[in-house]
Amino acid sequence: MVAGTDTAGLTLAPKNPLPYRQLLRLVRALDTGQLAIRGAGGPVTRIQVAPKWLFPPFVAVFSPEAIRDVLGRNDAFSERCIVHEEVRDMAGDSLFVLPNEPWRPRKRALQPVFTKHNVRAFGGHMSRAAEQFTEAWSTGGEVDLDHECRRLTMQSLGRSVLGVDLNDNADTIAEHMHVASSYTADRALRPIRAPRWLPTPARRRAAAAVQSMLQIAADMLQACRADPSLDAPLVRALMDATDPETEQGLSDEDICNDLLIFMLAGHDTTATALTYALWVLGHHPEVQDRVAAEAAALGDRRLEPADVPYLTYTTQVFHEALRLCPPAAGVGRMAVRDIEVAGHRVEAGTLIAVGIYALHRDPAIWPDPDRFDPDRFSPQNVKARDRWHYLPFAGGSRSCIGEHFARLETTLALATVVRSLRVSSRESEFPVDVPFTTVAHGPIPAHVTPRR
Ligand code: HEM
Secondary structure: OOOOOOOOOOOOEEEEEHHHHEEEEEEEOOOOOHHHHHHHOOOEEEEOOOOOOOOOOOOEEEEHHHHHHHHHOHHEEOOOOOOHHHHHHOOOOOOOOOHHHHHHHHHHHHHHHHOOOOOOHHHHHHHHHHHHHHHHHHHHHHEEEHHHHHHHHHHHHHHHOOOOOOOOHHHHHHHHHHHHHHHHHHHHOOOOOOOOOOOOOOHHHHHHHHHHHHHHHOOOOOOHHHHOOOOOOHHHHHHHOEOOOOOEEOHHHHHHHHHHHHHHHHHHHHHHHHHHHHHHOOOOOOHHHHHHHHHOOOOOOOHHHHHHOOOOOHHHHHHHHHHHOOOOOOEEEEEOOOOEOOOOEEOOOOOOEEEEHHHOOOOOOOOOOOOHHHHHHHHHHHEEEEEEEEOOOOOOOOOOOHHHHHHHHHHHHHHHHHEEEHHHHHHHOOOOEEOOOEEEOOOEEEEEEEEE
16 A cells, blocks of 8 residues: 555545635635635635536645645646646646656656756846846836836746847737736636637637747747757757656657746746845845845856855845745645545545645744745754745645746846845735736836945
8 A cells, every 4th residue: 555545544624614605716816815715724625616527626735744745745646737737738748737657758858957057057147137127227216026027037038948039029928928827727717618629719819829939939949950059058958858768859849848838937937036026125125235235245247147155145035035925826736546635535536726825824834924034044944944834836746847947047136136226115015916826916116226
C-alpha cells in the first residue's frame, strides 16, 4: 500500500456550512474568498458548487499539512485540473499543462535551462528595461505603477524569452495575453460552459491572441536557425534541450508552445509582484531607503545578475511582497485516487484547490499577517520556517520552473527603480482582479521623485 492511500477508516472532509450562493461568490473571488471559506469550514473543507454530474466534487485546503499532502506527493496522487485542461485546449501542449506522464521527459529537458546559474544567461534584461523606466521619469512626476511595471516586464520578458524587443507592441501583446488567460480561467471556473467546438466571439478572440503570440515564437525560432549569431539564449537553450534519459529533443511545436507558456506564466505574475512591491515600498519610506542604499552601494552602473546575492534586503522585500500579494493566489489539482489529506479522505475525481493566499495570511504562521515586514524573511527566520508555510511558486514536482528567473528579474528591477527614484504611493489600498493570476486593478498611482 502506497503511503497516504489507506483511507478506509477516514471520513470525508467536513462540508462547508456557508450557504450555496455565498460559496459560489467566494469561490470566484480567488484570493480573499479563501479567508471566508477557511473561516467557516476550517483548513480542509468540502464545497458543493453544483451537482456532481455538472462539476466535480471540490475540496479546498489551507493548512501547511494539508497542502503538503496534496502537492508534496502530487505525481502519484494528483493530476492537472480543469484550469490546466482549458489552457491546454487553447494554447496546446506545454510544460504547464501536460499530464504527469508526458510532462516528465519535457521537465527533464527543460529543468537544466532554468537553474539558478543558467537563468543568468538570459535573465539580465530587466535591469535595462527598469533603467528605461527610471530615465523616462528622471525629473519625477505622477506615474501609474501598474502600467509601467507591465510594460517593463513585457519588454524584459520579450527579450529574455523570445529574444526580441517588444518595445512598440508591448501593450498589444500584453492585451493578447490578458484576453487568452482570462478567457481560459473564466471558463474553468464556470459550472456551466459552452462546448469547446462552439466558436463564441470570446473564444475566437482568445484563439487569435494565442495564434499571434505563437507566430512571434515561430518567427524567432526560424530566425535563430537561419542566423547562428542571433542573440536569443532561451530559444537556443530550448533548441538544444534534450531529455537526459532518452536523449530526445523538443519538436518545433513543443518549443513554440513552451515559449508561449513562459510568456503567459511569466508576465502577469512578475508584473504583479513588481507593482505590489513598489506600491508597498511607496508606503514604507524607511524600508525603501534601505533598499535604495543597498543598491547604491554596488556603484553607479547597470545592475547585473551577479549582483543579486548582494541585494539581500531587496530580496527580503520581494519575498514579503509575494507573501502579501501572491500572484498565484491558489493552484488546482485533480485527485486521481482516494488519498489522505490531513487526516481526511479525499476521493478520486475530486478537484482540490490549494489556497496559497490564505496560507500566507494565516495568523497561526504569520503573526499580524496583514502587516508588511520584510524581516520575516531575514536569513534566521527563513531557516526556522517550515517549507510548506510559504508557497508563492507552489511546491512539489510541479512547482514553478521560472522561480529563479522571476526572483532574479524582480530583484534587479526593484533595486534599479528604487536606487534612482523615490516612490510615494497615492492610494492606501492595492485593488486587484483575479481573472486567473492576481493582477492589479489599475491604475496604481504614485508620485516619483529623483533621488539624486
Ligand atoms: C513572480 C513570478 C511567478 C510566480 C509567483 C509564479 C508562480 C507559479 C506557480 C504557483 C506555479 C504552479 C502552477 C500550478 O501548479 O498550476 C507555476 C508554474 C509554472 N510557472 Fe511560474 N510563476 C512566476 C513566474 C514565472 C516565470 C517568469 C516563468 C517562465 C519564464 C514561469 C513559468 C512557469 C511554468 C512553465 C510553470 C509550470 C511548471 C510545471 O508544471 O512543470 N513562471 N508558477
